[in-house]
Amino acid sequence: MTATLITNIGELTTNAAADGDPLGTLHDAAVLIVGDRIAWVGPASAAHAAAALHRESASRGRERGNDPASRPPVEPSREEGFEVVDAGGRAVIPGFVDSHTHLVFGGERADEFEARMTGTPYAAGGIRRTVAATRAASDDELRARLRGFVAELHAQGTTTFEIKTGYGLTVADEERLARLAAEVTPEVTFLGAHVVPAEYGERREEYVDLVCDAMLHACAPHSRWIDVFCERGAFTPKESRRILAAGVAHGLAPRVHGNQLGPGEGARLAVELGAASVDHCTYLTDADVAALAGSSTVATLLPGVEFSTRQPYPDARRLIDAGVTVALASDCNPGSSFTSSMPLMIALAVREMGMTPAEAVWAATAGGAQALRRDDVGALAPGMRADLVMLDAPTRVHLAYRPGVPLVHTVWTGGAAA
Incomplete structure (x- = not known):
């Protein structure tokens, strides 16, 4: 040995x-x-x-x-x-624990970033562009790109990381994204509820049925977690609750994207369902903060998103002072945060979100471990x-x-x- x-x-x-x-x-x-x-x-x-x-x-x-x-x-x-x-x-x-990434995808969206820097607001609909590019990519192309991102994470000190699906949005494509992610991490999250794909148009209920049934059956064997984008332009609280409950019934543990684009029910839904983490948390009411403080749900903050979209940064100081457990993660994805750098997340958290350097390092290591409910990483x-x-x-x-x-x-x- x-x-x-x-x-x-x-x-x-x-x-x-x-x-x-x-x-x-x-x-x-x-x-x-x-x-x-x-x-x-x-x-x-x-x-x-x-x-x-x-x-x-x-x-x-x-x-x-x-x-x-x-x-x-x-x-x-x-x-x-x-x-x-x-x-x-x-x-x-x-080692850094990055508890929120979207690393399996095709294409890129640099033009959207450039547009935002000239005043175009961020909207969740751009996800559909990545869905089209991902569906068009082969397994080998996605695998090679994924391994490149993993090397990028390791070079910057990230030793544990989560990967979400969500850029396939068909049964076959979501299954292959979960399968490819599972080749490089045990922390795979099924995110069929990322957005409603274009081909379903107004047939939202049909797509939710698909996510809760055939898509979940295909992805659950490769996944540990289930997530949902509970946000305007994505999924309603009612839809989110149903999807998460279906995942729990299949043995997956819940996570939530919530309160990113405006106030909403995501944070309180996460607490209600005992989710490991609610991620983004940009717009929180006093009731949201109180609910998080009285729960085991981690508030995972993703400052790379605010850097890339020019949205307001979440108030980490408010959360920490209320007794909420806070994690930092990169949200590495091609649309709203195309960075894999946890050191950058620490610098942004200190400069823009009211955290001390010690708090930010803890959130990027032990906090991330708690967001993944891991007791074997995040500490020495x-x-x-x-x-x-x-x-x-x-x-x-x-x-x-x-x-x-x-x-x-x-x-x-x-x-x-x-």
Whole structure:
């Protein structure tokens, strides 16, 4: 089993709350990775003794067929059995958890972006252009593009990510998008309820029937989640409730796109149905905020959308001060947020949404993990997946302080450096 000791870490963000610090910050720290898991986290001065203890425990376990819980440390051989990485005083954080993306699609919509920058307002109807381009693309074309986006995410420090369907909107096309997404992530969301496709015209009820029946049957085997765009120009609260209930009956867990284009029932619907997350949350009433604060539903904010559409940014400060759990995600998609950069989301959240750098980093890591109901990612503690990012910076604050600068030095995913 491979093992890596990362030592001389200037600032380590563990997200294991301690002494009033929700980010569990350690200075002059070290992390021991064994296999695909974090084995130990602590001060750099104790790193080699900890490594020796784990090496001895593993050795004795192999000899005796057990794994003793505790052995006294011995003087270690610094290199024997371990790859030692000297962080050189750099900061290390958990890998980003991007809980909202739309990465399987064909075509692009740069002309829409250009039009918005000259005053044309954003509308959900542009999704249908991507639907047409996606239907026309082959599996191999979509797969190649998807893998390119995944490489893009990894290069920017994202180690866990969700992918939604929603650009096929036929049974066969939605099924293949879910199947392709499942090749690269276990966090696949069935979003047949993205918009009503053009060929259904005024036959909305027929399309909702299709989503709840044949389309759901085809996509559920590849999916963990079901989502719905509960918004004007997309699906009504009544339609959304029916679609989400059908997904839950098929074993999928609910998520909601809501309150993006104006006030609506999306956030409260998400709370009512116990959804893991309601995403966008740009227009929230006091009642919406109170409902979220009293629930386990995460408010996932997508500042790349506001950057790209010139809509108002959500008020993260209001949510955090009310006790709502907040996550940040990229919403990477060709229409309203064609960026895969979680560092950019952090910078925008700090500059435009009232978050501190620490809050934004937590929301982009532990917050995203909560939005996906994952307890194995988003933090660095013994037993967690060894997903971590070394920054070419002395502190996580540089993610907001130096926007647009490539600060990712090394990424470990499941213990493997890339």
